[in-house]
Amino acid sequence: MFCTRQQQAAVSPEEDDRPPTRRSSLVALLASALGSRSGTGLPEGCAIRALNERAITITQLRKLFALASHRCAEEGWVAADPGASVRWTRKLTPATLTHADVLQHLVAPSTEQRRCSFVELLAIAPQPAQWYAIHWCGQTLEATIACLSQHARDHALGEDTRYWMSTYALCAHADVEPSTRELLANAMPAVMAKAAGALAVLDMRGEALTRASVGWEIALSATAPGGSTRLFEAYCASDERSDESGGLMALGMTDGLAAVDAGRIADKMARERDYPSAHLQRALAFDLRFATGSSSEEHAELLALVGDGAQAERLNATVGARMALLRLPHLLAECRPGGKPGKTRVTTSSGTPSAAVSETPVARSALRRSLGLKATDSALTTLPTTPVARVDRFAPEGGARTRRGSTEEMLATSLRTLGASSLERVRILCDPSLFHHAQFAHVEMLLPPCLASIIASHLPIDMALQLAQLLLAGDESALREVHLTHCRLHNTQVAAMAASLPGNTRLHALCLAGNRIGDEGVSALARALSDDAQRCALRELDLAANVFREEALIALADALRLPCCPLQVLCVSTTAAGTSRDGLAELWDALGGNDQLLSLDLTGWKLGDVGARRAAHMLTQNRTLRVLRLAKHGISHTGSRELATALSSNRTLRELDLAENPLADRGSLFLAAVLGRNESALQRLVLRACQLSDVGARSMADALEHNMSLALLDLSRNACTSAGADALLRAARFNNVLTELNVLDNEHVSTSMLRSVQTPADGALAVGGGRESGGVMKGIFESVGARLKRG
Known part of the structure; x- marks a missing residue:
């Protein structure tokens, strides 16, 4: 985390012990690459009081790297850390420059006069953080830039994307920034709360995950304010260079789909397939007590802040759970029973392959070549790793080994670690082509006690059923948002879930799109919404792309008539509805007097001009609805005229979707x-x-x-x-x-x-x-x- 005063004081050799170097003036140090705006040769910069507005862009990092590369050769820089992989007695090269080296030789000297952070020297205005970059000072600056650039490309972002990095956002001078305790307890969580996501920038072997500050920041990404919506992703750079640009190549695991995936989960799985499993192994083995600190002071402050016992165990579990969630779809794909030959590679507990099998043809990345892997090897299982000390922390009683070696063992450990963590949000997106007939009855699914949001798609049926059972805790659960899409849930499971809704004052959003819910399941949900004795708090209900008929919509209409129904957003779009006979008069009549619903999606029901006329009549009476989607209804100019007339008297509707109507x-x-x-x-x-x-x-x-x-x-x-x-x-x-x-x-x-x-x-x-x-x-x-x- 901190590559600032603690790092400089703890790891820098004494000046007398180092080979002499040539020191240029600050003007010559910065003017060549960073540019001058004041005519003096120094960047003009600005003062930025808010920590979260001291983010740095990829472009600025590239300029910094170019400057540091030039100066390290000219001045004969040596490594800042005697324990680094490059001995301090050897001169640094651009490829071996770490954040600690840049801090010592460039950042600290250049900011000494103004006593400011490096970002304040570069920026001409505040630069609010878009992403929080978790990094270790021992990582090379070139590899970090490669990871950030690949992350930006994957998300269709530009080089001006702003990443908050403590090395450049905090002042390197001890008398300027708050104390270490203040930074850890208040300032850093506040910065994390303002970022849209946290990005762990890791090295290939996962050494960063043995650092106390890195583990603490990964856990902070889940526990800081806004943890239920904050994204968490991990990227690492390889030793392979691009043939086009000559820069290092990087791989990443994203929290959900990235822009580069074009909405296809299979593309995401293929993109992440070669990401090294060493990171998950090290994360599952993380223990703050034995992790390495940038300084003894920082490590002591972290231990004092976290405390002992259950709180420390939750932090350790949260670090493992963060990485486990990113890797979980791949572990399920490898371990699925009944998989076709060549889809699963089984290994021993030491990580060595127990069988050599072929793989599904996918585009091989340069990362595979950099590891020296053959076409039949899997980077998930052949990457050499340090033995995991705490991987059996949640092993079943009696220490019984799992049946299929380390991959299944890692899956079981990941799920148990997830249940012991402090995560507020869980997202699991599986490849829809993998689990049509797979059974995972032996897998135990657990959820964190503080979980507020779960988003799962295309889960194996056994895991989906387990999640459905876990959701029956009613008001005892902290869940506020549940998305179980394309999980093959039937009426029986949905009816059981509906039975737990009356009296549940926490659950606000329920999405069951793309399942196999029929009239019985929807009617059960409608009855739960109509319970006046034990009212529920459900505000959003998404039942898109299920198999119910108009009778189910009539049941929902009856619920919408009642003042006890709390629904504000209702999605019942379909792709298989037949032409309606009467335009679903019951639903429009119910909405005419409803003062709760804000958004209604009826895409695909083919209500025709009759339905458009009834919808128009509803709009003349309803003064609450803000969004109405009537795409694919077969509405012609006749229905359009009715709707236009209604819009002239309705002053509350804000969005109207008439897509794919003639x-x-x-x-x-x-x-x-x-x-x-x-x-x-x-x-x-x-x-x-x-x-x-x-x-x-x-x-x-x-x-x-x-x-x-x-x-x-x-x-x-x-x-x-x-x-x-x-x-x-x-x-x-x-x-x-x-x-x-x-x-x-x-x-x-x-x-x-x-x-x-x-x-x-x-x-x-x-x-x-x-x-x-x-x-x-x-x-x-x-x-x-x-x-x-x-x-």
Whole structure:
């Protein structure tokens, strides 16, 4: 964690013992690479009081590395740590420069005059942290940059992404920053609370996970305020260099899907497959008492802060659980019973292969080559590791060994460690192609006592059933949010879960999308929501893509009529519904008098113009609903006219989704007329794939010239030409409210027209975007100069 005053005082050799080096002035030290803004040769910098606003960008780190590489050769720098892998008596090279070396030879001298952090020397304004980078001072700066760059690429971020790193955010001078105890107890948790995620930057062998500060920060990522929403990810750099750039290559494990995965879990699994298992082994073996500290003072402060007994054990378990969750889908894939030959590699407890089997063909990374692995070897099992001292900490009574060696043993230990941790959020995304028939009856699933949020997708059925049982604790559980999607849950399990809802005052969100829930299961949930004697606290219910029919929606409608029903968000979208006979009159009648529901998603129910007419009548009565999604309903211009009329009298609806309805140009004219007269309060209108031509596009363009409420308009996947798109873009230039206009995937829109679009002076509009395809087309729009950003 700290590569500051403790590191400098504890590990730096005395000046008299070192070979002499040439010291240049500060002006010569910094001006060459970091640049000057004041004309003096020194960066002007600024004063940043808030610690969380002292993050550093990848670009700034690259400049720092370039400067340090040049100076270390010119001045003959030696290693700052006598115990480092490079002996201090040897001169440093760019490839061996660690954070501790940079701190001693560059950061501390350059900040001595101003007594500030290094970021304050570089920045011209506060740089709030986007990610918190957990790193060890003994790691090389080049490897750290490789990890951060790969992390940014995987998430479609730029080189200006801001990572908070203690080495450069804290002042290296002891009389400036708060005391070590104050930093540990208050300042560091406050910084972590402001970051969207924590990124563990590790070395290949996982040596960083033997450091007390690294383990403490990993545990802090789960226990600091906001732990139920904060992401945690881990990246490491290999010794292999890219043939294109010449830089080190890196691999990472992400918390959920990254942008590079394009929404495919299988791509995520393939991307993470070669990540070394040594990290998990070391994390499961972590013990703060025996971990190495940057200094004796820091280690003592950490031990005093954490305490002994149960609290220390929870911290140790949290470190293991953090890494175990990232690796859990891969462990399940390796251990699944009944797997096809060649999919599982079994090893002995020492980590040596017990059988050589072939693997599923996937793209082999350069990391595999750097480890000297053959095509038939798995990096998960052949990587040499230090024996794990605490891996059997939660072993079954009697010390019975598991049946399939270390991989299954590690799976069992990971799950038990998870149950003993302090995690507030658990996310497990498994490859949907692996567990159609696999049974994991021998695996015991445990959950942390303080767990507030669980997100699981495509779990093996046995584990899903265990989770469903664990959710029956009712108000005794701390769970506030549960997502069990595509886990093959049936009516029986859902009915049992529904029985635990009355009286549960904690659970606010329940998502069971993509399961096998029928009318019986949905009706059980509706009865739980209708229980006036023991009211539940459920605010969000997602039952998308299940197998229930209209009878189930009628049961939910009966619940929505009652004042005791707390639902605010309801998603019952489907992909297999038949054409409705009466437009689901019961549901619309119930919503007419409901004053709780804020969002309703009925995508795919094919209610037609009859349903649109009933929905329109509901909108004239309802004064609460904010979001209404009626995509794929078969609504024509007749239904569009009814909805447009209702919007002119409804001032509460903010989002209307009519995607993939055959509105055609005639239907868009009714909506455009209401928007142009500012009779609607709509802020988001989705008309994706609604068969609009240039006529409909021009009508919307005319509306945009006068509308004062619409912030998003999605007209993607229609039949507009360059003329229609040009009219929309030109109208949007003069609209001060619109922030996103999606005209992607209109077959006849030419890029030559897009090149002619001039960026508005205020830069307030994003052309493209949208949840479906904006990310894919972003680069194209930027390349032709038609991605216009405002604000």
